[in-house]
Amino acid sequence: MIQPLDSVIVHTLTRVITPVIQLFALYVLIHGHDSPGGGFQAGTLFAASVILPIIAFGIQGSLSVLERRAIILGGIGILLFAGIGLLPLILGGEFLNYGKLPIPGMEASARRHWGILGIEIGVTITVAATAVSIYYSLRERGEGEEK
Amino acid sequence: MxxxxxxxxxxxxxxxxxxxxxxxxxxxxxxxxxxxxxxxxxxxxxxxxxxxxxxxxxxxxxxxxxxxxxxxxxxxxxxxxRKQLPVRIMALGGLGILGFLLLFGSVDLPVVGDPKSLPSKHVSSHYLRKSLEETDTPNVVTAVLADYRGFDTLGETTVIFTAGIACWMLLRRRDDSAT
Amino acid sequence: MADILLYRPHFVAFIILFLLGIYIMVVCLNLVKKLIGMYIMQTSIMLFFITLAVKEDSTIPIILPSVTALAPEAYANPLPHVLMLTAIVVGVSTLGVSLAMVIALYREYNTLEEDQILEKMK
Incomplete structure (x- = not known):
């Protein structure tokens, strides 16, 4: 079984660096319109900020219930994506045509801007949840047999 | 560069x-x-x-x-x-022929950096010209990924999710199935 | 032939990496080594696509709002970038599934070598 590291440096650095990674992931997600980045990169960074404490503090020190069921969150991300895609379909446009989104007081191009942000959030949730879930599955199986 | x-x-x-x-x-x-x-x-x-x-x-x-x-x-x-010479020789021979064919075919590919090459002509210039006007998004890659080709991205997100489910089902323990 | 080596070094590197990946997948019997070969083959194809997107003296495909008359020749082709961006993420999730299969096989047969697994399956 993978032992947690018993080192002051690793523990302190993990505590310091985890919120920084999360903040950077949020920046990458929201700034994806203007700079390199977007849903996939932000999702992986979020997953890194969850996986890093598991590596440093061991599997007991984590929010294990949430991470064990992380795959459900992944489904929620896809539903968010598909729901934003379905809204214009109901309102008389095409599937995934964000120009028809019901946001009042905006040009079609601005609506598309916000639609892109919405589906990027969905992609982020799915990628982060799936990465954490795959890591958890790979690790849990190996540890479960020896106990 | x-x-x-x-x-x-x-x-x-x-x-x-x-x-x-x-x-x-x-x-x-x-x-x-x-x-x-x-x-x-x-x-x-x-x-x-x-x-x-x-x-x-x-x-x-x-x-x-x-x-x-x-x-x-x-x-x-x-x-x-372990030594398995026959497989190695056969693989090297076959891949040598494949490599020669690929090298031979790459003569017809466009020169690296040619702005008039075929992949840069058709739809990509439309994306570059219109994406800021149509989607209000300066990063063309994000605009194409999420808007022009949003259906691709939806399918691909589903593939990732399916991979997560597959991993979970492959590696779950037997006593885990009750919960 | 010398022309290709001088002016299209990316294609030559693509061919070397692609063949290396296939060779490892065919010859090596260790399952994790096979996956390393698969990864190298995937990334070589991405290298090929990115090379097709390059335009000489062009910049990254991010358009400043101050630009009025836009010339597509001045920006790199964004379409292969999008395709390869999704390919990378799909690649890592398929890698996760294959590693899950490798771990399951190891639990069952206690080895990672293909021929020994086949031996024990009989």
Whole structure:
């Protein structure tokens, strides 16, 4: 079984660096319109900020219930994506045509801007949840047999 | 970016790939593979594909290395050496022919950096011209990914989710099925 | 032939990496080594696509709002970038599934070598 590291440096650095990674992931997600980045990169960074404490503090020190069921969150991300895609379909446009989104007081191009942000959030949730879930599955199986 | 930098990074990528493959210990191989990913990310950033370079550095060098390391830690990292000369010779022969054909075919490919090449003509110039006006998004890659080709991205997100479910179902323990 | 080596070094590197990946997948019997070969083959194809997107003296495909008359020749082609961005993420999730299979096989047969697994399956 993978032992947690018993080192002051690793523990302190993990505590310091985890919120920084999360903040950077949020920046990458929201700034994806203007700079390199977007849903996939932000999702992986979020997953890194969850996986890093598991590596440093061991599997007991984590929010294990949430991470064990992380795959459900992944489904929620896809539903968010598909729901934003379905809204214009109901309102008389095409599937995934964000120009028809019901946001009042905006040009079609601005609506598309916000639609892109919405589906990027969905992609982020799915990628982060799936990465954490795959890591958890790979690790849990190996540890479960020896106990 | 001059051609010289490209030569250097391509050489480094090929050398690290060879190292990752021919090193005996699998842990060293996986870590050399991470170095290979980083060199490719640098190369792509130089070639103008910043989004792809970012993704490769985060996902290719970070996440896939992590998965490899966890899997190796839970299994074994010693590769057994054995001689199997006939398979090697057959593979080398077949791949030699394939490599010659690929090299022969690459004469017809456009010169690297040709702005009038066929892939740059058709729909991509429309994306470049219109994306800021139509979607209010300066980063054309994000606009194409999420808006013009949003259906692709939806399908691909579903593929990732399916991979997560497949992993979970492959590796769950028997007593876990009750909960 | 010398022309290709001088002016298209990216294609030559693509061919070397692609063949290396296939060779490892065919010859090596260790399952994790096979996956390393698969990864190298995937990334070589991405290298090929990114090389097709390059335009000489062009910049990254991010358009400043101050630009009025836009010339597509001045920006790199964004379409292969999008395709390869999704390919990388799909690649890592398929890698996760294959590693899960490798771990399951190791639990069952206690080895990672293909021929020994086949031997024990009989």
């Amino acid at each position: 001059t051609l010289f930098d490209d030569y250097l990074l391509l050489l480094l990528a090929v050398v690290t790939a060879l190292g990752a493959v021919f090193v005996r210990d699998l842990f060293s191989g996986v870590l050399t593979l991470a170095a290979y990913s980083f060199f490719l990310a640098l190369l792509w950033a130089g070639l103008g594909a910043v989004d792809v370079a970012f993704t490769e550095a985060v996902v290719g060098a970070g996440l896939s290395t992590l998965f490899f390391l966890v899997a190796l830690y839970l299994t074994s990292h010693q590769e057994e050496v």
